Structure formats: C-alpha cells, structure tokens
Amino acid sequence: MDVLFLSRLQFALTVGFHYIFPTISIGLGVILVIMEGMYLKTNNELYHNMTRFWVKIFGLTFAVGVATGIVMEFEFGTNWAVYSRYVGDVFGSALAAEGVFAFFLESGFLAILLFGWDKVSKTMHFVATILVAFGAHFSAVWIVVANSWQQTPAGFHIVGSGMEARAEILDFWAMVFNPSSMDRLSHVLMGSWQAGAWFVISVSAYYLLKKKYGDFARHSIKIALIVAVVASVLQLVTGHSSAVGVSEHQPAKMAAIEGHYEEQAPAPMYLFGWVDDQQQEVRFGVKIPGMLSWLITGDATTPITGLRSFEPPNRPPVNIVFQSYHLMVAIGLGLILLSALGIVYWSRGTLFRKRWLLWIFVFAVLGPQIANQVGWITAEVGRQPWIVYNLLRTSEGLSEAVTGNMVLGSIIMFGIIYMLLFVLFIYLLNEKIQKGPDGMGEDSLEAGHRA
Amino acid sequence: MDLNMIWFGLVGILFTGYAVLDGFDLGIGALHLFTDTDEERRLMINSIGPVWDGNEVWLVTGGGALFAAFPEAYATVFSGFYIAFMLFLLALIFRAVAIEFRSKQPMQWWRTMWDVGFALGSVLAAFLLGVAMGNIARGVPLDANHVFSGNLFHLIKPYTVLTGITTVALFAMHGSIYGVLKTTGELHDKLRRWVKNTIIFFILMYVITTMYTLLYVPHMATLIEAHPVLFVVPLITILAIANVPREYYYNRDFQAFLSSCVAVISLLALFGLGIFPNMVYSMPNPENSLTIYNAASSPRTLRIMLTIAAIGMPLVIAYTTSIYYIFRGKVELTEHSY
Numbered sequence: 001m002d003v004l005f006l007s008r009l010q011f012a013l014t015v016g017f018h019y020i021f022p023t024i025s026i027g028l029g030v031i032l033v034i035m036e037g038m039y040l041k042t043n044n045e046l047y048h049n050m051t052r053f054w055v056k057i058f059g060l061t062f063a064v065g066v067a068t069g070i071v072m073e074f075e076f077g078t079n080w081a082v083y084s085r086y087v088g089d090v091f092g093s094a095l096a097a098e099g100v101f102a103f104f105l106e107s108g109f110l111a112i113l114l115f116g117w118d119k120v121s122k123t124m125h126f127v128a129t130i131l132v133a134f135g136a137h138f139s140a141v142w143i144v145v146a147n148s149w150q151q152t153p154a155g156f157h158i159v160g161s162g163m164e165a166r167a168e169i170l171d172f173w174a175m176v177f178n179p180s181s182m183d184r185l186s187h188v189l190m191g192s193w194q195a196g197a198w199f200v201i202s203v204s205a206y207y208l209l210k211k212k213y214g215d216f217a218r219h220s221i222k223i224a225l226i227v228a229v230v231a232s233v234l235q236l237v238t239g240h241s242s243a244v245g246v247s248e249h250q251p252a253k254m255a256a257i258e259g260h261y262e263e264q265a266p267a268p269m270y271l272f273g274w275v276d277d278q279q280q281e282v283r284f285g286v287k288i289p290g291m292l293s294w295l296i297t298g299d300a301t302t303p304i305t306g307l308r309s310f311e312p313p314n315r316p317p318v319n320i321v322f323q324s325y326h327l328m329v330a331i332g333l334g335l336i337l338l339s340a341l342g343i344v345y346w347s348r349g350t351l352f353r354k355r356w357l358l359w360i361f362v363f364a365v366l367g368p369q370i371a372n373q374v375g376w377i378t379a380e381v382g383r384q385p386w387i388v389y390n391l392l393r394t395s396e397g398l399s400e401a402v403t404g405n406m407v408l409g410s411i412i413m414f415g416i417i418y419m420l421l422f423v424l425f426i427y428l429l430n431e432k433i434q435k436g437p438d439g440m441g442e443d444s445l446e447a448g449h450r451a
Numbered sequence: 452m453d454l455n456m457i458w459f460g461l462v463g464i465l466f467t468g469y470a471v472l473d474g475f476d477l478g479i480g481a482l483h484l485f486t487d488t489d490e491e492r493r494l495m496i497n498s499i500g501p502v503w504d505g506n507e508v509w510l511v512t513g514g515g516a517l518f519a520a521f522p523e524a525y526a527t528v529f530s531g532f533y534i535a536f537m538l539f540l541l542a543l544i545f546r547a548v549a550i551e552f553r554s555k556q557p558m559q560w561w562r563t564m565w566d567v568g569f570a571l572g573s574v575l576a577a578f579l580l581g582v583a584m585g586n587i588a589r590g591v592p593l594d595a596n597h598v599f600s601g602n603l604f605h606l607i608k609p610y611t612v613l614t615g616i617t618t619v620a621l622f623a624m625h626g627s628i629y630g631v632l633k634t635t636g637e638l639h640d641k642l643r644r645w646v647k648n649t650i651i652f653f654i655l656m657y658v659i660t661t662m663y664t665l666l667y668v669p670h671m672a673t674l675i676e677a678h679p680v681l682f683v684v685p686l687i688t689i690l691a692i693a694n695v696p697r698e699y700y701y702n703r704d705f706q707a708f709l710s711s712c713v714a715v716i717s718l719l720a721l722f723g724l725g726i727f728p729n730m731v732y733s734m735p736n737p738e739n740s741l742t743i744y745n746a747a748s749s750p751r752t753l754r755i756m757l758t759i760a761a762i763g764m765p766l767v768i769a770y771t772t773s774i775y776y777i778f779r780g781k782v783e784l785t786e787h788s789y
Contacts, residue, residue, distance in 0.1 A: 063551035066504060067544045073514050077529025078536055081598075084529075088522020089748040093756050096519045099512030100763030107508050108770035111501035112777060115787050119777050159749075163596065166522075168749040399530035401599040410537045417544060424548075428555050438786075 004395050006407040007079040010414065012380075014071050016373055017418045021065030023372055026140060026189065027196015027227070028058050029133030032113075034223050036129050040122060050220055051129075052117070053437035054200065059114045060432070064425055066107070068418070079407065083387050083397030089168045090156050090175055091146050098142035106135030137189065144188050148181035150388050151379070152249045158391070167391070183245045184379070187238040191375065193231035194335060194368040200224035201342075202365035203433055205358040213436050218352060221361075225346065229339040235332055240295070246382075247296045250389060251305040252314065253382035256321040258292050259285075260306045267292035267304035272326055275319040280308070282322075316384040324374035324381070331371040338364055454753040455743040458520040459727065461760060465513035467719040470580075471625075471712050472506035472771075475499070478626015480546060480573020481619060482645060483566060491638045492566055496550055496789050498633040498782045503550065505774060507543070512767075519756055523597055523746035524730035531591060531599025532583060535606060539579040546572035554789045574619055581618025585611035587726060589668050590734025597731075597741050613663060617656040624649040624695070625715060628708045633782045643699075646707075650696050657692065664725075670732070671725035681724060688717040 032054055039047035073095070076084050112120055112128035120128070155174030156167045169175060201224045207217035247254040254260075259275040259282040260267045269292040273285025290300030297304075307315050338360065345351035352358075387394040476499045483495050499506075518525040529536055545568040553565035589610050592601040627649045630642040664671050675681045691713040698707035726732060730746045733739040747753065 060551065063504075063547060066507070067547040070507070070511060070543055071540050073511050074529055074536060074540065076518065077514075077525045078533050079530070081526035081530035084518065084526040085522050088518055088525065089752045092515065092519025092522055092525075092748065093752060093759065096512065096515035096756060097759050097763070099508060099515040100759060100767060103508040103511055104505065104763075104767045104770055107505040108774045111505065111774050115501045116777060117787060118785065169752050169755065172755045399526070399533070400596075401527075401530045402533050406533050409534070413537060413541060417541065421544075421548060424552060428552060431555065 003402065003404040003407055004398060006404055006411060007398055007402075008394065010079065010407055010411045011075060013411065013418070014068065014075060014414055016376070017422070018065065018068040018072055019372060019376065020369060021061045021068065022136065022139065023192040023195035023368070024061045024199050025058060025065055025196075026133075026136045026192035027194065027231075028054060028061070028199065029129075029136045029196070030193055031196055031200055031224055031227055032058060032129050033133050034227070035220075036126050038223075040126055046215055046219060049437050050216060053216070054220075055113055055129075056432060057199075057203075057429070059110070060425070060428060062106075062110060064421060067421070071414070079399055079402060080387070080397045081399035081401070083392065086166045086392055086397070087150070087388060089166060090153075091149060093169070093172070094142045094146040094149070094176070098139055098146075102135050102138035102142060104135075106132055106139060109135065140188055140192065141185060144185045145176050145178075145181045147379075148184050149175055149178050151184070151383055152178050152180040152245075153388055153391060154178035167388070179249050180242070180245050183238060183242040187235065187242050187375075190231045190235040190238055191368060191372045193227055194235065195372060197224040197228035197231060198335070198361075198365045198368050201228060201361050202363070205361035206433070207436070208352055209355060209358050209362070216437050221342075221351075222346065225339060225342045228335070229343055232332065232336040232339050236336065239329070239332065244296055247304065250382070252307065252310050252316060253321070254296075255305060255307045255310075256316045256318045256382055257325045257378065259318055259322045260292070260304060261308050262306040263308045264303040265306065266290050266301050267306070269295065270322075270326065272330075273322070275322045277318050313385065316382050321378055321382045324377040328371045328375045328378060331367050331374075335364070335367050335371070338367075454750055454757070455747050456728075457757070458516075458747070458753055459723070459730075459743045462513060462516050462520055463719065463723045465509055465516055467716055469506070469509035469513055470719055471715045472509060473503065474577075474622045474715055475626045475629035476503040476506055477546075477573040477577045478622040478624065478649075479630055480569050480626070481577065481623045482627055482630065482642075482649075483573070484570040485645070486638070486641070489562065490784070491641075492562075493554055493784055493788065494634055494638055494782055495630065496553065496569070497784060498630060500550070500782075500789050501778045502774060504547075505771065507547075516756070516760075520748055520753060521730055521741075521743070521746040522748060524741050527593065527597055527599055527731055527741060527746075528583075528587075531601070532586070532606060534603050535579055535582060539576060539583075542572040542575035542579065544572075545569070546576060550789060573622075577619045577622045578615040581615035582606065582611045584618070584722060585614030587731060588614070588664070588671055588722065590670075590732035590737075590740075592735065593731065593733035593739040593741070595739055597733075597739060597745070610663060610667065613656075613660050617653075617660045620649065620653040620656040621715065621718070624653040625711045628695070628699075628704065628711050631704050632708055635781050646699055647696075650699065654692065674724050674727055684717055684720050684724060688714060688721055691717055 032051060035047055035054065036051045038044070039051055109128040109131040112125060113132055116125060116128065153167070155171040155178065156169050158165055159168045160166060200220050204217040204221035204224065207213045208221070243254070246257070258267055258270060259273065261280040266289075268287035268289045270282055271286045271288070273282040273287070276283050293302045293304055294300040307318065341357060342351060342361070345354055345357065383389060385393050385395070387397040479495055479499050483492060486492050486495055514525070549565040549569035549572060553562055553569065556562070585608075586606050589608065591599060592605060594600045624646070627642055627646045631639060631646060634642060675685070691710050694710040695707050695714065698704075698710055728742050728744070729740045730743055731741040733741075
C-alpha cells in the first residue's frame with residue numbers, strides 16, 4: 001500500500017489519540033490549582049477532598065498521555081526521516097526544550113501531587129500542583145511553537161539544494177515567535193482549558209443528577225464553570241486572531257476553510273454547506289455575503305484570495321477542511337452558550353434544579369474533545385500539500401528506509417493497543433467516578449435542596 | 452574540544468541518565484514476575500512508583516536532543532530500526548499503562564494480565580535498547596546518503612542479541628539492588644538472594660560481550676588504543692563491577708547501588724568512546740558512516756542548545772534530587788499507592 005497515505009494515517013491516528021489526554025491535563029491542572037488554593041485559603045476539608053479526587057483523575061489521564069506521547073517524540077524519525085533531516089536544525093531545539101523545561105517539571109512534581117500528601121507540607125504540595133500545571137502548559141508551548149514553524153516558517157535560511165537541502169536556524173526568537181505561534185498557542189491552551197473544565201462539569205453534573213456527593217459536585221461545577229466561560233469567550237478572541245493570521249500567511253488554507261474559489265473577490269462566510277471540488281462551489285450552503293471579508297479585513301467588500309489563485313497541486317483538500325472548521329466553530333459557539341446558561345442559572349440559584357441542562361452538561365464533555373480534534377484537522381489538512389509550508393512537500397518528507405507493509409504493521413499494532421487503552425481508560429475512569437471522592441457522604445439530601 | 456564533541460557528550464549524558472535511572476525501573480520490572488504474592492508485587496511497583504515517569508523523561512529529552520543536535524543520526528537510526536523501535540514503543544506503553552492500571556482492580560486475571568505486561572514490557576524494552584546499542588557498535592549498512600539500506604535481519608545478529616541480553620542482565624542487577632534498598636522484611640531478603648544471581652548473570656554476560664567485542668568488533672577499541680590515558684574508563688568499569696559483590700557481601704546496600712550506578716555510567720562511557728567520532732558506524736562501507744560532524748546541526752543551533760542546556764539542566768538536576776530526597780527510604784503501601 002501507499003507508504004505516504006499510511007504514514008499520514010498513522011501520524012493522524014497516534015497524534016489524534018494522544019491529544020485527548022494532555023488537553024484534559026492542562027485544563028484540569030488549572031482547576032486543581034484553584035481547588036487546592038481554596039483549600040489553603042479556607043482550610044475547608046471539602047476542597048481537600050475535591051483536590052484529592054481530581055488529582056487521581058489527573059494521574060490517570062496523565063499516565064495515558066505519557067504512554068502515547070512518547071510515540072510522537074520518535075515518530076518524526078521513524079516515519080518522516082527526510083523531514084527530520086530537513087527541519088532538525090530548527091525544529092529539534094524546540095522539542096529538546098520541551099523535554100528539559102516541561103516534561104521534567106511535570107513528571108517530577110506529579111509524584112508529589114499523587115504520592116506526596118503525607119510526605120510534604122500543605123504549602124509544598126500546593127507549590128507542586130502549581131508547578132505541574134505550569135509544566136503542562138510549557139509542554140504545549142514548545143510543541144505548538146514547533147508545529148507553528150511548519151505552518152509559518154521564520155528565522156531560518158535554506159542551505160544546500162535538492163536532497164541535501166535543509167533549513168538552518170538564523171534567529172532563535174524569530175523561530176519561536178513565528179507569525180502564527182502565539183495565536184495558535186493561545187488557541188490550543190484555551191481549547192485545553194475547556195477540555196478540562198467540561199470534564200469536571202460533566203462528572204459533577206452526573207453526580208448532581210444521581211443525587212450523590214452533592215456538596216462536592218456543586219463546588220466542583222462552579223469552579224469549572226468559571227474556567228469554562230472564561231476560556232470559551234477568550235477562545236473567540238484567539239480563534240479570530242488565528243483566522244486573520246491564517247488568511248495573511250496561509251491564504252490557501254483560509255480559502256479552503258470557507259470553500260472560496262474565486263481568485264479575487266469579496267468572500268462570504270458559510271454557516272454550513274458541502275464543497276463540490278469538481279464544480280468548485282459550495283452546495284446546500286447558507287452564507288452571509290461579505291462576512292469573511294469583513295471579519296478578516298474589517299471591510300465586507302475587500303477581496304480575499306481564492307483557491308483558483310493556486311495551482312491545483314498546491315491546494316489542500318477543500319471539503320474536509322471546510323467541514324472540520326465549521327464543526328469546530330459551531331461547537332465553540334455552542335460551548336459559549338452552554339457555559340453562559342450555566343452561569344445565568346447559577347446566579348439565579350436554580351442551576352442545580354435544571355435537570356435538562358445538567359443532562360446536557362454530562363454529554364458536553366464531548367464538545368471540547370471533538371472541537372479540539374477537528375480544529376487540528378483543519379490546521380494540519382489545511383497545511384497540505386506542504387509538510388513545511390511552501391518549502392517541503394509532505395510526499396517528500398517520508399523515510400526512505402520504510403516500506404508500506406512496515407507502516408501497515410505498525411498501524412495495526414497501534415490500532416489494537418490504542419483501542420484497548422481507550423476501553424480500559426474509560427472503564428477505569430467510570431470506576432473512579434462511580435466510587436466517588438473519599439471522605440464524602442453518599443449525599444446529604446438537604447444539601448441537594450439548599451442551592 | 453569543539454561544539455560537536457560537547458553535544459556528543461551531552462546527548463550521551465542524557466541517555467546515560469536514562470540508563471542509570473530507568474535502568475533500575477526496567478530491572479524491577481524484569482524481576483517482578485518472580486515475586487509470589489500480590490503484596491510483594493505492589494511493593495515492587497510502588498518502589499519505582501513516584502520516579503519511573505520522571506526517569507523515562509531522560510529518554511524523551513535524549514531523543515529530543517539527538518533530533519536537535521544530530522538530526523541525520525536521529526533520522527537514520529529511527530527510520531532504519533523501524534520495526535525494532537515500534538516494538539520498543541509498544542514495550543514502553545505496556546510498562547507505563549501496567550503500572551497505572553494494575554492495582555486499580557482487584558480481579559486476579561486483571562492483575563496477572565498487567566503483571567505480565569509490566570514484566571515483559573520491561574524485559575523487551577531493555578533487550579531492544581541493548582540490541583540497538585549492539586548495532587550501533589557493530590555497524591549497520593548505510594548508503595552514500597547515510598540512509599539505512601538493510602532490513603530487520605541485518606539488525607538481529609549474534610553480537611546484537613548478546614548485547615541485548617547483557618543489557619537485560621545489567622538492569623536486572625541494577626534493579627535488584629535498588630529493590631533491596633527500597634524494601635523490608637521478606638521481600639527484602641528475597642531480593643537480596645536474587646542480587647547474588649543477577650550479579651553472576653551480569654558478570655558472565657559482561658565478560659562474554661567484552662571478549663566478543665575485542666575479537667570481532669575491534670574498531671570499538673581504536674580510540675582507547677590510541678590514547679592509553681583513556682584506559683582509565685575500562686579500569687573504572689571493572690573496578691565498579693567488582694565492587695558490587697564486595698559491598699553486597701558486607702551488607703552495604705547503598706554502596707552496592709552506587710557501585711552499580713558507576714558501572715552503568717562507565718559502561719556507557721566506554722560505549723561512547725568506542726563509537727566516537729561516529730554516531731552510526733557504517734558496515735560494510737565505513738566511509739558512509741554518520742559522524743558527529745556530518746550528522747550535526749549548524750554551529751548556531753548547537754550554541755542555542757547549549758544555552759538551553761545551561762539553563763535547563765541545573766533545574767532538572769534540582770527537581771530530580773528533590774524528588775528522590777522526598778521519596779527516600781523504604782517503600783510502604785498507603786491509600787495513595789498504586
């Protein structure tokens with residue numbers, strides 16, 4: 001089979017699966033800092049129990065994140081050797097920095113978080129929680145910087161030609177602060193905060209519906225709702241800023257996102273639709289004329305570069321980028337609405353009686369997860385056919401020494417293990433949720449009516 | 452001493468850090484199946500519980516540093532050893548997940564399944580690391596573009612299997628001594644008995660591998676032959692290895708562990724001196740070898756990385772030391788344990 005297709009499939013599967021876990025860790029990290037901070041401030045045992053429960057969940061997601069993350073570190077070399085040679089001088093230092101500055105911090109202090117309750121003071125434990133949360137955020141920094149450099153390369157020059165060509169660094173900080181890295185980093189972090197927050201909201205809403213651990217659930221959901229509403233509103237800002245950046249630096253991607261073919265014309269924004277790449281048009285769509293032009297330039301009549309400005313071999317696949325982007329935006333807006341509803345009912349004191357909303361909350365955990373996945377599909381498929389934008393084609397980045405059958409074998413291996421891992425992860429997660437937090441009564445019914 | 456040599460050394464230090472630290476984790480894993488009761492197995496896992504994850508980060512960072520400093524070597528080795536590395540990743544995934552999942556359920560089949568996963572994952576990871584090192588030492592077929600031109604059967608040779616088994620033996624010894632340090636009572640006594648066997652096993656393998664290397668992989672000795680002062684490294688190796696049973700005999704467990712650490716470090720130093728200045732030795736065409744010069748990134752990148760290392764490594768050493776300090780002493784099972 002085609003080694004290019006298989007290698008892309010393997011990378012997509014392994015990174016997509018991996019990405020479920022660190023996002024939860026990053027978001028949950030923030031929530032843990034708030035919870036344990038409240039515990040130190042109020043000395044209320046409830047916050048202690050909350051922290052301990054969510055630390056256990058954190059440990060579980062972190063373990064699967066580590067196990068699947070180590071694959072990513074080496075997959076550049078195993079499947080994309082030519083790419084690795086090409087970018088190593090620039091890209092490798094970001095990866096090494098991630099290990100030195102993020103992973104050591106995270107994994108070291110996680111030990112205190114999980115096992116150190118009786119070994120260090122309360123304050124020291126809190127410090128460890130903060131450091132783990134920092135470590136989780138740092139790990140996002142370096143990997144997003146590296147990925148952004150592939151999208152919008154900066155601070156380098158090309159040395160050699162043909163097979164020998166490779167990028168060499170000229171300016172480290174220009175590489176780090178390449179045109180897209182800060183937009184994309186903030187977008188990834190806010191997506192992660194939402195993943196963590198909705199995870200906590202979902203479990204807490206479930207407890208409230210089952211009338212279990214009422215105090216625990218109410219306090220957890222409030223903290224998480226605040227994080228969720230902040231992150232989902234900020235996500236609008238980072239998303240907008242990212243889109244403006246994409247249109248400036250990766251116009252072909254922006255054109256694919258909206259299925260905009262005409263070479264130079266004011267562009268509409270579609271609420272939904274289906275891109276017919278043969279006819280070069282969007283079908284069954286509902287559009288707001290001039291909206292894309294207005295959002296990007298502030299003027300609804302400004303032309304936006306369309307896909308026809310690019311030779312067909314330089315265009316990304318359009319429909320998949322269009323669909324994944326629109327799904328992401330729809331979910332993002334839905335999450336703003338949901339978290340705002342939660343806050344409104346909370347302020348009215350009726351949140352915990354709105355069973356329909358709590359049921360939506362239980363399933364809303366899928367929202368950020370799906371949005372994060374399709375967001376990355378937009379970013380990475382939209383980058384095609386380039387592995388390093390406008391410099392190196394994905395088809396040129398493969399390992400010479402690896403055959404289709406070898407990749408097929410490893411895809412099957414990863415497929416089986418990851419399916420097994422996912423089933424077991426959900427199973428153990430469910431066990432932990434059913435078992436509930438330590439030190440909490442099954443429920444205090446009177447507390448159930450207090451809110 | 453130029454930048455390339457410094458980075459050869461620094462990448463070596465990261466992988467050595469991995470071998471010293473995760474080495475005993477893998478050794479504990481290898482010995483795990485020989486324990487009898489559930490409590491013993493939990494003690495084994497929890498003896499490395501708070502640290503194994505941080506230990507593995509040395510490998511991740513070493514991989515990142517190799518990518519950044521010597522991208523050609525990173526690309527050639529990982530793509531060339533594709534199947535072996537996929538199995539290695541499989542082993543590490545199983546090891547990690549087994550530690551986390553095992554004690555979360557009480558069922559016998561569940562625990563047995565993860566016990567096997569933990570032990571086999573550890574043994575396989577150690578073995579494959581040894582096989583990879585054996586191949587780097589012996590040489591692999593590279594073409595003029597430094598691309599691996601062999602297949603899996605070029606990687607599995609008597610010598611590489613030998614280095615694989617030797618690595619398992621080394622880590623088993625290292626892990627059993629670590630286990631003695633961390634346990635009390637019956638398990639402690641059991642581990643102490645095993646230390647004796649693992650020492651004998653390792654020394655046997657060490658002698659065979661060394662003889663084999665000197666006879667059939669003589670280029671590993673070129674540098675030391677040319678610079679007799681470097682003979683101090685094999686000397687330290689031999690003294691450290693010999694000191695392990697001596698300290699063990701006098702019941703000085705901590706000193707025995709330190710000796711074992713020195714043995715691991717000096718063995719890796721010996722490996723580094725052996726392959727230097729090559730990163731990947733090409734056989735049968737040595738002129739195609741990847742060296743620390745033709746595999747390296749630009750001097751500017753190496754300098755940037757040096758800054759990163761100068762800021763980061765003291766922090767790493769501080770974290771590592773404080774974690775080991777906080778979790779010092781004998782392991783006990785508590786409500787937070789695995």
